[in-house]
Amino acid sequence: MIRTIPLAAAFVALASAAQAAPTVQSAWSRPAAQGTIGAGFMTLANPGAKPDALVAVESPGAPQVQIHQSSMSGGMASMKAVASVPVPAGGRVTFAPGGYHLMFMGLTKAQKIGDRLPATLVFASGARVKVSFLVSLTPPADPHAGH
Numbered sequence: 472m473i474r475t476i477p478l479a480a481a482f483v484a485l486a487s488a489a490q491a492a493p494t495v496q497s498a499w500s501r502p503a504a505q506g507t508i509g510a511g512f513m514t515l516a517n518p519g520a521k522p523d524a525l526v527a528v529e530s531p532g533a534p535q536v537q538i539h540q541s542s543m544s545g546g547m548a549s550m551k552a553v554a555s556v557p558v559p560a561g562g563r564v565t566f567a568p569g570g571y572h573l574m575f576m577g578l579t580k581a582q583k584i585g586d587r588l589p590a591t592l593v594f595a596s597g598a599r600v601k602v603s604f605l606v607s608l609t610p611p612a613d614p615h616a617g618h
């Protein structure tokens with residue numbers, strides 16, 4: 472009987488050491504034709520006590536998904552592929568037009584308004600988070616959309 476107490480304590484310690492998986496809010500995508508590139512926007516939140524990072528995206532809707540960052544330099548807009556996007560502990564990062572975004576390269580089918588484009592987000596912590604991007608012309612209503 473006496474052994475059950477330290478065992479239970481060890482179990483609690485293990486559970487609290489596990490990193491909480493990031494969450495996704497307001498995932499949306501723009502309408503696009505089959506075979507073209509679809510864009511993905513969202514807000515990632517990290518409820519954990521350790522920093523995490525988005526390192527890959529998989530989708531049945533496209534053979535390849537890239538993580539891009541748009542920026543302005545010298546008055547010219549440009550974008551580049553990035554290997555990862557950090558999500559600070561207790562913080563959030565927004566993917567929006569003009570900033571970070573996902574690119575679904577070679578859509579397997581046309582994305583029409585109201586469709587949902589499924590994907591799995593893969594994080595440096597090993598967390599895999601499923602998300603579906605609602606196809607829309609504008610971002611979904613979100614209290615953080617004005618940032």
Ligand SMILES: [Cu+2]
Nearest residue numbers: 539550572574
């Ligand atoms: Cu891009």
